[in-house]
Amino acid sequence: MKTRLLRIACGLLLTLALTGCAGAEAIVLPDAAEVTAVRVTAGDAVTLRTDRAWIEGFLQQAAEAVSTGGESVQDAPDQPGAVRVELGTGEPPDWSVLYVYEADGACCLEQPYAGIYQGDEALWTFLASGAVPEGRDPR
Numbered sequence: 001m002k003t004r005l006l007r008i009a010c011g012l013l014l015t016l017a018l019t020g021c022a023g024a025e026a027i028v029l030p031d032a033a034e035v036t037a038v039r040v041t042a043g044d045a046v047t048l049r050t051d052r053a054w055i056e057g058f059l060q061q062a063a064e065a066v067s068t069g070g071e072s073v074q075d076a077p078d079q080p081g082a083v084r085v086e087l088g089t090g091e092p093p094d095w096s097v098l099y100v101y102e103a104d105g106a107c108c109l110e111q112p113y114a115g116i117y118q119g120d121e122a123l124w125t126f127l128a129s130g131a132v133p134e135g136r137d138p139r
Helices: 002-021 052-063 122-128
Strands: 035-042 045-049 083-089 094-103 106-111 115-119
Touching: 035 052, 045 052, 052 122, 094 122, 106 122
Parallel strands: none
Antiparallel strands: 035 045, 035 083, 083 094, 094 106, 106 115
């Protein structure tokens, strides 16, 4: 009986240890149904998006971002040309902020004080609408 309990305990500890190493925190985003608008600011240009399909597509792409393990320790990143994306929930909207920029050839998402995540190239497609965003290195 003791041996069985010991095996179960070891198995649980091993499972917990492996689960803890499986990956970093996922990016925290509001549910797409709660987002009423997305305000995108690139330099002096501000675009307000209210189209449900665009909002859902952007949030789907952003949700696939994986943590880089980097910390976000300020209100805005020190990356030149970072695109500010504000997610509005409710009426009137309560805005949450994240930044999208390119660093070392990778598309990064940064949530102030929460973390830095690496996203897919498709995020630029949603933000740019066919044009290279200011924060994108056009190489």
